Amino acid sequence: MVGLLVGLKYRSSFDLEISIEEIKQLALACAITVSETVIQEASPNKVTYIGSGKLNEIAAYANAYDVVIFNEELTPLQMRNITDLIDVPVLDRTDLILRIFESRAATKEAKLQVRMARLNYELPRLAGAHSEIYSQQGGSGFRGAGEQQLELERRRIRKTLASVRRQLKEVKKDRQTQRKRRSTMKCIALVGYTNSGKSSLLNLFTSKKVESKDMLFATLQTATRKVMIKEREALMIDTVGFISQLPHFLIEAFKSTLEEVTQADLIVFVIDSSSDYIQTQINVTTQVLKELGVGETPILYVYNKCDLPTSEFLVPKDPHVFISVKDHLHLDDLEEAMTRILYQDEERLHLLIPYEEGGLYQRLRQETTLIKERFAAEGIHLLIEAPAYYREQLKEYLIS
Missing domain, CATH: 3.30.70.240 (Alpha-Beta Plaits)
Known part of the structure; x- marks a missing residue:
């Protein structure tokens, strides 16, 4: 599929550059190649996101593409007005991320979490998605067939959401039981921006491999493995990667999984040291950890991909180590650092x-x-x- 990407430049150009590059990668993960990018220098229009003139201009040649992608999450009103003008499918950033999550979710829990996120995304967009219903509404003081249908749809989604939450609660209870059954082995949680190398790092410590690919969101479900750190047994947990502008309801949906991070004895914060957007990636991950309530847990900053040229924006945070998972560089330093923090008392x-x-x-x-x-x-x-x-x-x- 070939896509047209549309974005607005109203923040710093550095933020926009990160965002545009990421959404192109997100599109590729959905088998969409972005062949043209349209950037307008303006603040978001509450009604049409981009200016109405630019939108009409895009609508005139949108049929040359399979899909039009907007770089940010569109409001229900914006989506409705845009789809009224553009005849090809329209996706926003959040919908794109959800599609990736839906295609990669493998476990029951991951599928439930993505289902909950999708329902939370769709619920406020029902009116726009069913705008034709309003034309069926009855006269003043009466609930027409369209209005009733819209309310039935809302009830259906809310009922499904309640069911999904109950199922997730049961899965969470099972995990808490499993956690209690664990021995007193130390627990290490790997966190970081998506595609920073967390899964590859875990695979170096275990024979039971987890999926590791050079793509965004290769890991959606946590993987817990028993590992040896300087002849000591420990548990190492891989978690879903983060990304800028990650929808809040998606973080909420995955909170039950990410609770593993709050229970860890050590957080290993894996960072791509070669990324030009390194500080933004660190800030995004730090913010998510803050939302999860991670406070006193020790953090070890692990700068991966040191085999590549280091970002000019890199200012290492302490305590830290530089490693290369790909070339197996400085892994002894990593083990020494983890051991020193885990067993310091x-x-x-x-x-x-x-x-x-x-x-x-x-x-x-x-x-x-x-x-x-x-x-x-x-x-x-x-x-x-x-x-x-x-x-x-x-x-x-x-x-x-």
């Missing part, structure tokens, strides 16, 4: 637990990080990683 203890202290043995296996254990005639030798206060509690079992 812990120390290694060598204990001898008498066999009659089976309850203590089981508690330590659940509450601490087990490094090694050996069953001997005199008792159970345990080598554990535990918070410093355990030393005083376990001093009678300590072996120097």
Whole structure:
């Protein structure tokens, strides 16, 4: 498919450049090639988004394209007025993102989340989508057939939304149960802008691979894997990537999945160090983390793709490491940094637990990080990683 892209220049040109490049990539992910871009220097028109003159000009030759794409989310009124003039399909940025999510959602949860986002997008647009209904309305004081049909559509969507929310609530409850069943292994959450290399990084630490492609939104559902970090077991979670102008209701829909981030012991913030738009990408991800309520969790800034020329806008945030997932560069530095943050308040203890202290043995296996254990005639030798206060509690079992 060939598309015409329409945008407005009313912010800084830097923001527009990022936005235009991203929406072209989003279009490609929907098998649409943008062959022409029309930019108007003006603030958004409340009625038609772009000026009416420019819209009429576009409408005159829009039939040469399969689709017309608008760079921002259109209001219901704008969409209705634009589609009244343009005969080919019209998409806005949000619709494009939703189409990608709908095509990539694989798990039950991801499908439910995308369904909820789509319904929230469609609900306020019903009147515009069914504008012909209004012509069927009855006289003053009466509910005509069209008005009744519109209300029935609204009720149907609200009913479906309620059902989807209930199902997501059940999935969330199941995940919380699974979380409680996990051992006391440390949990690392990978976050970052879409296509920054999170899934590729996770694949370096696990034999059970997750999908990793050079495209926007390759990952939609979280993937949790058991990994080894400097001979210690930990859990590593891959999450959906973020993007500028990500619709708020889409973040809301994926909040249940992204809650994994709020439960992590460490957030590894993966950043494309070669991107010219690096600061915008950092700001977008930081804002989403803020919306999720991530506050006190330690963050390690991991600047990926250091094999490529570094962005001139790069000012590293601490603590940080530079790596290349593609060329396997400086991965030892990454492991050292993760270990230092994850276990900064812990120390290694060598204990001898008498066999009659089976309850203590089981508690330590659940509450601490087990490094090694050996069953001997005199008792159970345990080598554990535990918070410093355990030393005083376990001093009678300590072996120097």
